[in-house]
Amino acid sequence: MAFVFIMAAVLWGVGSFMGTPRRMRWVMIAFLWVGVVVIHLTLPPEASLRQTTGGSAAPWLLLGGFAALILTYRALLARLRVQADGTAYDPAQTAPTGPFSDTELDRYARHIVLREVGGTGQRKLKDARVLVIGAGGLGSSALLYLAAGGVGTIGVIDDDTVDNSNLQRQVIHTDARIGMPKVFSAETAMRAQNPFVTVRPYNRRMTADMARDLFADYDLILDGTDDSATRYLVNESAVALGKPLISGALSQWEGQIALFDPARGGPCYQCIFPQAAAPGLAPSCAEAGVIGPLPGVIGSMMALEAIKLITGAGQDLRGRMLIHDALHAEHRTIRLHKRDDCPACAASRKTKDMTDDQPAA
Numbered sequence: 001m002a003f004v005f006i007m008a009a010v011l012w013g014v015g016s017f018m019g020t021p022r023r024m025r026w027v028m029i030a031f032l033w034v035g036v037v038v039i040h041l042t043l044p045p046e047a048s049l050r051q052t053t054g055g056s057a058a059p060w061l062l063l064g065g066f067a068a069l070i071l072t073y074r075a076l077l078a079r080l081r082v083q084a085d086g087t088a089y090d091p092a093q094t095a096p097t098g099p100f101s102d103t104e105l106d107r108y109a110r111h112i113v114l115r116e117v118g119g120t121g122q123r124k125l126k127d128a129r130v131l132v133i134g135a136g137g138l139g140s141s142a143l144l145y146l147a148a149g150g151v152g153t154i155g156v157i158d159d160d161t162v163d164n165s166n167l168q169r170q171v172i173h174t175d176a177r178i179g180m181p182k183v184f185s186a187e188t189a190m191r192a193q194n195p196f197v198t199v200r201p202y203n204r205r206m207t208a209d210m211a212r213d214l215f216a217d218y219d220l221i222l223d224g225t226d227d228s229a230t231r232y233l234v235n236e237s238a239v240a241l242g243k244p245l246i247s248g249a250l251s252q253w254e255g256q257i258a259l260f261d262p263a264r265g266g267p268c269y270q271c272i273f274p275q276a277a278a279p280g281l282a283p284s285c286a287e288a289g290v291i292g293p294l295p296g297v298i299g300s301m302m303a304l305e306a307i308k309l310i311t312g313a314g315q316d317l318r319g320r321m322l323i324h325d326a327l328h329a330e331h332r333t334i335r336l337h338k339r340d341d342c343p344a345c346a347a348s349r350k351t352k353d354m355t356d357d358q359p360a361a
């Protein structure tokens with residue numbers, strides 16, 4: 001059995017060295033387990049390969065069953081945590097349904113008269129479910145404009161609390177709410193802005209064990225974090241579920257925004273940024289500084305792209321990145337392309353291509 005465990009350790013180590021996502025490394029080890037079980041079920045007892053790998057299938061089957069129980073338990077626990085976090089602050093709140101009230105029609109009149117939006121587009125906004133990751137600089141204006149625009153269900157996840165140093169740019173928070181969890185501060189502001197939307201606050205950090213269950217409840221993801229590990233986790237989960245991802249980023253005087261949507265032909269975040277920047281090369285806002293209005297500019301653009309994507313208005317940023325240089329008052333847009341060897345989305349594209357190639361029944 002030691003031989004198999006050594007092989008598993010080698011697979012894990014090589015995958016880690018090559019930057020393979022953790023989930024893919026577990027998949028490789030699962031294939032190794034399947035191969036060992038097949039050896040024990042098909043080869044005669046005296047076969048040397050069986051002796052090298054433990055001599056019996058029983059311990060491997062028990063190991064596989066134990067692993068399956070752990071994975072099932074973790075999945076159930078993650079789902080319960082997501083549900084608990086999403087309802088802890090106001091369990092009675094439910095998503096808005098039914099026709100628009102007279103107050104709503106008056107509130108959204110400037111949308112409804114737009115030819116590209118109209119009543120149909122406003123209904124799509126009311127039925128939409130958008131998750132915003134991060135209630136900081138980018139999330140502040142994005143959340144406010146999503147709420148003001150009538151997006152029916154808005155989730156926001158963040159584990160931070162409001163700090164005095166946030167208030168230079170995070171306009172969704174106030175001095176009176178210093179010390180309050182950011183998601184609850186944001187919820188207070190969004191409900192004050194528009195009582196006709198449902199806000200789901202998740203006062204916790206985004207983790208791998210709950211990301212996919214959380215994303216499954218939403219149509220669109222907005223990533224406003226400044227943490228590289230979270231960005232790659234968000235991208236991997238969005239790719240796996242086929243969810244479009246609007247990503248914004250800031251540095252001092254420059255901001256960028258892109259729509260990553262490989263399920264509909266575009267690249268994913270990891271296609272463009274294959275590896276996280278080395279420590280020190282991509283300093284946070286606290287380290288490098290950021291001009292106050294810049295998060296509002298990029299965050300508002302994120303909300304605008306979300307509204308366009310939901311309503312189908314105009315041309316979205318799929319396959320493009322918009323870069324805003326606030327210091328020199330310049331905009332530029334660059335084309336983005338998929339990578340055939342992207343560890344995040346290449347496998348899903350191949351699976352889709354194989355499915356598309358199957359003859360119709």
